[in-house]
Amino acid sequence: MKLKKLVLLVIMLLAVSSLAACTPKKEAKTLIIFQNKVEINDVLTTYATAWGAANDVTVTVKTCGGDACAYGTQILAEFQAEKQPDIFVIEGMGGYNIYKDKMMEFSGDAWISNTDLEFKVGGKVFGFPVAVEGWGMAYNKKILDAAGVDIEALKDVSQAEYKEAFIKIQAYYDANSMSDYAVVSMAAASGMYWVTGLHNFNGYLSAGLDYADNSVIANLNNGIVDEARLAQLAEWFDLLKMYGDQAILTTGTYDDQVGKFADGKAAFLHQGNWTDSSYADSDFEMGYLPHATMTEGNDSIFIGAPSYYVINKGSKMTDVAKAFLNDLAASAAGHDYMVNKAHMVPAFNSVTLIPSTPLSASVMKWNQAGKAYAWWQNDMPSGFGMDTLGPIYELFAKGTTTKAEFIAQIKTAIEGLK
Amino acid sequence: MFLFQGAQNELNYIAVYGNLSTFEKENGLKTLMQKILYGVISGVMFIIIPFIALIALIARLFKIDIYAFDPMKQRKPIATYVVSRWMGNSGKAQHNRTFSLFLMPSLSAFSLFVMFTFFHGIFLSMTNWDGLNTGKEIFVGLSNYMSMFRDYGFVYSLYKTIIYSVLNIFAINIVAFFLAILVTQNLKLKNLYRAGFFLPNLIGGLVLGYIWQFIFNRAITSLGGSFATSLLVNGDSALLGLIIVITWQYAGYIMMIYIAALQNVPQDLVEASKIDGANAYQRLRTVILPLVAQAFTVSMFLTLVTSFKQYDTVISLTNGGPGTLLPQWITSWFGLAARPAVGSNNLIALNIYQEAFARYQLGVGQAKAIVFFVFLLAVSLLQVYYNKRKEVEL
Numbered sequence: 001m002k003l004k005k006l007v008l009l010v011i012m013l014l015a016v017s018s019l020a021a022c023t024p025k026k027e028a029k030t031l032i033i034f035q036n037k038v039e040i041n042d043v044l045t046t047y048a049t050a051w052g053a054a055n056d057v058t059v060t061v062k063t064c065g066g067d068a069c070a071y072g073t074q075i076l077a078e079f080q081a082e083k084q085p086d087i088f089v090i091e092g093m094g095g096y097n098i099y100k101d102k103m104m105e106f107s108g109d110a111w112i113s114n115t116d117l118e119f120k121v122g123g124k125v126f127g128f129p130v131a132v133e134g135w136g137m138a139y140n141k142k143i144l145d146a147a148g149v150d151i152e153a154l155k156d157v158s159q160a161e162y163k164e165a166f167i168k169i170q171a172y173y174d175a176n177s178m179s180d181y182a183v184v185s186m187a188a189a190s191g192m193y194w195v196t197g198l199h200n201f202n203g204y205l206s207a208g209l210d211y212a213d214n215s216v217i218a219n220l221n222n223g224i225v226d227e228a229r230l231a232q233l234a235e236w237f238d239l240l241k242m243y244g245d246q247a248i249l250t251t252g253t254y255d256d257q258v259g260k261f262a263d264g265k266a267a268f269l270h271q272g273n274w275t276d277s278s279y280a281d282s283d284f285e286m287g288y289l290p291h292a293t294m295t296e297g298n299d300s301i302f303i304g305a306p307s308y309y310v311i312n313k314g315s316k317m318t319d320v321a322k323a324f325l326n327d328l329a330a331s332a333a334g335h336d337y338m339v340n341k342a343h344m345v346p347a348f349n350s351v352t353l354i355p356s357t358p359l360s361a362s363v364m365k366w367n368q369a370g371k372a373y374a375w376w377q378n379d380m381p382s383g384f385g386m387d388t389l390g391p392i393y394e395l396f397a398k399g400t401t402t403k404a405e406f407i408a409q410i411k412t413a414i415e416g417l418k
Numbered sequence: 419m420f421l422f423q424g425a426q427n428e429l430n431y432i433a434v435y436g437n438l439s440t441f442e443k444e445n446g447l448k449t450l451m452q453k454i455l456y457g458v459i460s461g462v463m464f465i466i467i468p469f470i471a472l473i474a475l476i477a478r479l480f481k482i483d484i485y486a487f488d489p490m491k492q493r494k495p496i497a498t499y500v501v502s503r504w505m506g507n508s509g510k511a512q513h514n515r516t517f518s519l520f521l522m523p524s525l526s527a528f529s530l531f532v533m534f535t536f537f538h539g540i541f542l543s544m545t546n547w548d549g550l551n552t553g554k555e556i557f558v559g560l561s562n563y564m565s566m567f568r569d570y571g572f573v574y575s576l577y578k579t580i581i582y583s584v585l586n587i588f589a590i591n592i593v594a595f596f597l598a599i600l601v602t603q604n605l606k607l608k609n610l611y612r613a614g615f616f617l618p619n620l621i622g623g624l625v626l627g628y629i630w631q632f633i634f635n636r637a638i639t640s641l642g643g644s645f646a647t648s649l650l651v652n653g654d655s656a657l658l659g660l661i662i663v664i665t666w667q668y669a670g671y672i673m674m675i676y677i678a679a680l681q682n683v684p685q686d687l688v689e690a691s692k693i694d695g696a697n698a699y700q701r702l703r704t705v706i707l708p709l710v711a712q713a714f715t716v717s718m719f720l721t722l723v724t725s726f727k728q729y730d731t732v733i734s735l736t737n738g739g740p741g742t743l744l745p746q747w748i749t750s751w752f753g754l755a756a757r758p759a760v761g762s763n764n765l766i767a768l769n770i771y772q773e774a775f776a777r778y779q780l781g782v783g784q785a786k787a788i789v790f791f792v793f794l795l796a797v798s799l800l801q802v803y804y805n806k807r808k809e810v811e812l
Binding site: 076079 | 548549550551552571635639648650651652736737738739740741742743754755756757758759760761772775776777778780
């Protein structure tokens with residue numbers, strides 16, 4: 001009997017103590033960063049831990065991205081959880097519209113005067129640019145030189161000039177029986193809708209316009225189509241698909257597309273500087289040339305900040321989070337981390353280090369020369385670029401639809417946004 | 419606590435908009451539903467059950483039988499019934515009390531993880547929840563349900579899923595049944611064959627999709643000739659590709675069910691039919707098929723449900739693509755100017771995922787999921803009903 005009583009007493013004690021465990025405890029200072037770049041997870045953790053040790057904070061870096069983890073899905077779960085992230089990542093206006101109730105405004109922070117790429121809405125600064133990225137037509141200097149194409153002449157380029165260059169390269173391939181070589185490595189299959197529906201379509205939104213000119217994207221979000229620009233975009237994509245590698249165009253994956261260029265078997269690649277990690281074994285010089293989205297007068301590549309660190313308004317650690325971001329932008333250790341460790345192009349003018357990877361260096365050069373078209377693709381409604389425009393591009397690439405149908409479909413899709 | 423939070427949100431809302439009547443107009447029904455939902459369920463879960471358990475525990479500890487009192491003093495019939503069945507020291511009453519106490523753990527787990535989530539899901543499907551405005555979602559009635567039928571992508575997904583499921587059910591069951599007949603013959607290495615046919619089922623759907631993507635896009639196309647174009651390039655053939663992959667994966671599993679059924683066919687009946695001079699086809703049609711009809715019910719149900727819910731292989735094989743033109747009849751039904759492009763393998767589970775997590779319309783996604791649930795429930799009940807009628811009792 002005594003044993004029975006004892007057991008019951010223990011159970012009751014356990015029940016009471018588990019209830020007591022639910023009451024909030026005093027927590028140690030912890031800064032949680034929830035970010036979406038798998039490739040920088042380790043170096044960011046190293047940097048953040050060192051920073052935390054110097055500032056008496058525990059910094060936790062959580063990463064979710066790539067093919068294995070959907071950041072947009074996971075962050076919803078993070079916000080339902082008890083411990084919300086203090087710093088998280090948004091990707092432009094689409095993310096702002098979703099998370100605007102959660103974001104804190106930056107004001108008076110030193111890094112703001114040090115960059116042009118901060119994320120602003122209505123004059124208020126909300127986002128710290130993680131890095132600068134850019135895409136254009138990445139070229140293989142070896143092939144272009146051998147085919148007799150003048151690279152300098154293509155730095156202010158028209159569609160006709162590109163066509164001429166493509167014809168020259170194709171003739172060079174034919175003359176030397178290089179049948180497995182491609183003029184353009186371009187992908188439009190269903191896993192690659194971000195290349196077509198977002199990156200290629202961004203030409204419609206920003207090519208030839210001033211960096212801050214958001215008239216076309218604003219019109220798009222109101223369901224108004226700029227038919228002249230759309231027709232020029234269709235011409236440009238038609239040209240790309242005509243000289244693109246057909247297998248990669250219709251069924252290629254990211255590895256197929258970038259691999260073709262990295263092997264030196266494609267003269268041009270329709271990708272951004274994030275592909276740099278694939279060129280360790282490439283033995284040719286490369287760089288960027290502009291897209292010829294407009295019929296003529298294309299003199300810049302598309303440069304922007306793909307993602308921004310934002311601070312959770314509900315966090316208790318906003319001061320620490322601000323200090324963390326300021327030090328990242330201003331300190332030598334922060335610069336070293338961004339350029340040498342994470343291989344990113346920093347968005348801050350005070351950074352003097354130059355990236356060692358070829359395409360990033362090229363993006364930095366174009367950026368410093370002030371030759372940049374803006375990124376507006378993330379300001380389209382969520383899912384519009386990939387789910388709606390992606391299949392339209394794919395059908396045109398496969399030849400299922402004609403150029404006129406391609407234009408009509410995009411027009412209908414944009415008008416549906418009214 | 420939940421109720422408190424609701425009140426707090428109400429205050430926040432009023433503080434922001436400064437107008438109580440707007441709040442009531444938009445949120446009146448919602449807060450009512452929320453109160454009923456949260457109140458009843460959290461009340462049962464977190465107050466009543468622990469309270470009863472605590473009282474019982476204390477009574478046990480101090481050896482007080484709190485239920486025991488003299489039933490003879492009660493005169494009312496209902497009270498007498500309750501007392502004799504549930505209270506007092508009679509064996510029946512003790513049994514009932516013990517029974518209900520033993521029921522509590524599983525009942526609370528069931529209500530928390532099944533009932534609560536299910537009804538909460540129905541509630542969320544009637545709100546504008548986007549995953550972040552938790553607690554501030556506005557009740558929108560049935561408008562999520564209306565909007566999904568104005569969405570041609572959803573109608574197309576439903577249409578494509580039905581086509582896919584019908585073809586897939588036939589493909590898997592026919593292949594599985596013939597494999598089962600094959601490996602129940604007197605073959606030398608039949609156990610090896612059984613294991614071999616079953617093996618693909620052990621590979622995860624995502625991995626399988628990537629492997630077959632490579633086979634379709636790179637291996638088969640390298641043969642050239644009429645194989646030069648990958649199956650996954652065009653809309654209709656991509657559906658065929660998906661069916662091939664899923665049949666390859668799932669037929670082995672269904673084969674196991676058929677093997678078990680075929681082995682249970684009484685040999686005396688088979689022998690009797692042989693003596694009567696029936697050939698192999700007649701034996702199959704008139705003796706074996708009716709006797710394995712039960713296995714057909716089970717296999718058809720399994721293949722039906724998995725076909726409708728197909729998700730992982732769709733993602734890895736073609737990511738919902740390739741792009742294809744919306745069928746003419748759906749285009750004209752919605753009165754669209756140009757035939758829009760849609761993902762041809764965008765089956766309904768993927769469509770729901772995209773609605774919720776690519777477009778951040780979790781309320782609409784939830785509504786789609788509920789429509790899908792009801793639809794699947796109805797179809798599978800019908801299927802089981804018709805299959806059951808064909809079964810033969812020995």
